[in-house]
Amino acid sequence: MTIFRKLAWFFKLEKWNYLIGVLFLVLVAVLNVVPPKLIGNLVQEISTGKLTAVSLVVTLILLSAVGILQYLFRYVWRARIFGGAARLEKTLRSRLFNHYMQMDQTFYQEHRTGDLMAHATNDLQAIQQVAGSGILSFADSIITGVTTILAMMTLVDWRLTLLAMIPFPILAISAGYLGTKIHIAFRKSQAAFSRLNNKTQESIMGIKVIKSLGQDEEDIQDFEKLVDQTIKINRRVNMLDALFNPMTTILIGVSYMITLVLGGSFVVHGVINIGQLVSFISYITMLIWPMFAIGNLFNIMERGNASYDRVNLLLHARSSIIDDKHAVKKRATGDLKFDVDTFTYPGDKQSSLENVHFTLPAGHTIGLVGRVGTGKSTLMKLILREFDDYQGAITVGGINIKDYALNSYLPSLGYVPEESFLFSDTIKNNIKFGDFLATDQEVEEAAKKSDLYDDILDQPEQFDTEVGEQGVSLSGGQRQRLAIARALIIKPEVLLLDDALSAVDGETEHEILQELRQERKDKTTIIAAHRLSSVMNADEILVLDAGHVIQRGTHQQLMSQSGWYQDMFHRQQMETKIEKEGELSAE
Numbered sequence: 001m002t003i004f005r006k007l008a009w010f011f012k013l014e015k016w017n018y019l020i021g022v023l024f025l026v027l028v029a030v031l032n033v034v035p036p037k038l039i040g041n042l043v044q045e046i047s048t049g050k051l052t053a054v055s056l057v058v059t060l061i062l063l064s065a066v067g068i069l070q071y072l073f074r075y076v077w078r079a080r081i082f083g084g085a086a087r088l089e090k091t092l093r094s095r096l097f098n099h100y101m102q103m104d105q106t107f108y109q110e111h112r113t114g115d116l117m118a119h120a121t122n123d124l125q126a127i128q129q130v131a132g133s134g135i136l137s138f139a140d141s142i143i144t145g146v147t148t149i150l151a152m153m154t155l156v157d158w159r160l161t162l163l164a165m166i167p168f169p170i171l172a173i174s175a176g177y178l179g180t181k182i183h184i185a186f187r188k189s190q191a192a193f194s195r196l197n198n199k200t201q202e203s204i205m206g207i208k209v210i211k212s213l214g215q216d217e218e219d220i221q222d223f224e225k226l227v228d229q230t231i232k233i234n235r236r237v238n239m240l241d242a243l244f245n246p247m248t249t250i251l252i253g254v255s256y257m258i259t260l261v262l263g264g265s266f267v268v269h270g271v272i273n274i275g276q277l278v279s280f281i282s283y284i285t286m287l288i289w290p291m292f293a294i295g296n297l298f299n300i301m302e303r304g305n306a307s308y309d310r311v312n313l314l315l316h317a318r319s320s321i322i323d324d325k326h327a328v329k330k331r332a333t334g335d336l337k338f339d340v341d342t343f344t345y346p347g348d349k350q351s352s353l354e355n356v357h358f359t360l361p362a363g364h365t366i367g368l369v370g371r372v373g374t375g376k377s378t379l380m381k382l383i384l385r386e387f388d389d390y391q392g393a394i395t396v397g398g399i400n401i402k403d404y405a406l407n408s409y410l411p412s413l414g415y416v417p418e419e420s421f422l423f424s425d426t427i428k429n430n431i432k433f434g435d436f437l438a439t440d441q442e443v444e445e446a447a448k449k450s451d452l453y454d455d456i457l458d459q460p461e462q463f464d465t466e467v468g469e470q471g472v473s474l475s476g477g478q479r480q481r482l483a484i485a486r487a488l489i490i491k492p493e494v495l496l497l498d499d500a501l502s503a504v505d506g507e508t509e510h511e512i513l514q515e516l517r518q519e520r521k522d523k524t525t526i527i528a529a530h531r532l533s534s535v536m537n538a539d540e541i542l543v544l545d546a547g548h549v550i551q552r553g554t555h556q557q558l559m560s561q562s563g564w565y566q567d568m569f570h571r572q573q574m575e576t577k578i579e580k581e582g583e584l585s586a587e
């Protein structure tokens with residue numbers, strides 16, 4: 001019953017639909033009582049030789065009328081109750097999806113994608129069932145049960161009714177007992193389903209790596225192990241489920257036996273007539289459904305309850321990155337001041353940034369370089385407000401970035417990571433993703449600036465070419481340039497390129513950067529790169545090491561001092577030279 005209390009907010013919203021639904025369930029249940037009575041009367045008339053043609057025709061007409069009315073009434077309650085359940089699913093689905101959209105990176109670091117998918121599919125379905133089949137089983141088992149028992153008591157005999165119902169309390173007790181067991185087993189089954197979901201998703205996404213490393217056999221074995229575990233757990237749920245129905249059949253059988261033995265003796269002693277005994281047996285048959293419905297009800301409620309708790313837990317998780325009441329609702333323009341004393345990822349012990357300070361006047365470009373894992377992306381993530389929990393302050397135009405409304409601040413930024421997510425849509429729609437109002441001409445211009453235009457013209461349907469899931473039909477360099485075009489179309493105040501040119505050749509990189517310098521004279525750009533040629537023309541370059549700035553200055557300044565930058569520049573120049581010589585000799 002707890003789940004009904006938890007869903008009270010929804011039943012209040014839909015009270016009229018549910019009241020009308022239940023009212024029609026009552027009408028159907030009342031009509032259900034009529035046919036056994038009519039048939040009992042008919043049997044009595046036959047056995048006493050009093051049957052007339054008229055009474056036979058009247059009985060048949062009444063039976064048909066009851067059938068037609070029940071058909072109509074069943075339609076009404078189905079539409080009301082199952083319609084309500086569908087609306088609950090819709091409400092929860094939208095709520096959960098909106099919630100996912102609002103959550104911060106910490107949330108996504110704590111929850112696996114497979115789990116989040118399982119919540120959005122399996123769990124929501126289990127909750128929806130409470131508002132549909134659950135309410136139906138609950139209301140109908142009570143209504144049909146009560147009306148049938150009342151009919152048995154009033155139309156036949158109350159003593160026989162009580163005797164025939166002796167096995168019923170056993171059913172109620174065992175339903176409660178099994179319900180608790182099902183609850184525990186169902187929780188385990190849902191967790192197993194999540195694990196299976198995660199495994200399937202990870203294997204499909206990582207299929208190239210799995211195959212290229214020859215790990216397919218091992219992966220299949222891992223998967224099968226997980227499937228076996230899941231099936232074992234689900235078997236327990238099914239076993240508990242399966243215990244209920246045979247038990248109902250046995251208890252109803254006992255009820256039949258009592259009716260036949262004692263009912264027969266009641267007829268012999270003239271307490272009831274043969275017609276009433278026939279009606280009584282039909283009524284016992286009618287009690288089978290409410291009994292099954294109770295078993296079903298426990299099952300649905302326990303599943304729904306476990307699922308509701310899981311979904312609720314997610315819905316109550318709060319994003320740490322939310323708008324303040326007085327959040328500034330304007331585009332973030334002006335100088336960017338980055339003053340972070342220290343930042344540590346949630347759950348990490350070691351800080352990932354320490355004493356990183358720089359000011360980037362509007363229109364300037366800063367370059368971030370350094371070994372792998374030194375904090376370049378982390379610095380960008382803080383500007384992108386993926387994490388807010390750091391010591392220090394980042395301001396744009398003199399306003400702390402935490403004081404901007406997220407919806408005003410984030411659209412002022414254009415972010416291109418090394419591997420951008422592309423939607424399985426056309427090239428045009430992928431570029432327009434940041435601004436669906438952009439004209440075709442603006443899309444073309446963005447493609448030209450990111451040096452992608454000629455590549456697009458070579459595609460079978462040019463701008464209308466579908467890129468496939470995550471852009472599989474494009475090369476790595478094309479995907480990167482498409483992502484740059486997508487960022488440029490929103491004309492961002494701050495453009496963040498996080499190793500976003502790693503897959504394009506030196507010449508293309510040079511052209512794109514020159515284009516950006518022209519285009520973004522008064523806008524700010526941050527470039528993180530491993531190839532130093534990407535940042536050579538920046539107004540300032542920071543060399544990071546283990547989250548600290550170990551060198552800073554312009555390219556000329558850094559080249560005039562010995563250190564990581566100078567060493568790396570010479571090394572990369574050497575590598576380029578060797579590559580070129582190799583190409584020439586191959587020709």
Ligand SMILES: Nc1ncnc2c1ncn2[C@@H]1O[C@H](COP(=O)(O)OP(=O)(O)OP(=O)(O)O)[C@@H](O)[C@H]1O
Binds near residue numbers: 345346348372379499
């Ligand atoms: N989401 C995260 N949670 C915990 N630690 C993280 C997370 N992302 C990065 N780190 C850690 O922070 C440090 C800096 O990582 P970051 O990705 O910023 O380096 P990077 O300089 O951009 O590296 P690369 O050049 O390889 O892209 C690394 O030690 C990394 O392990």
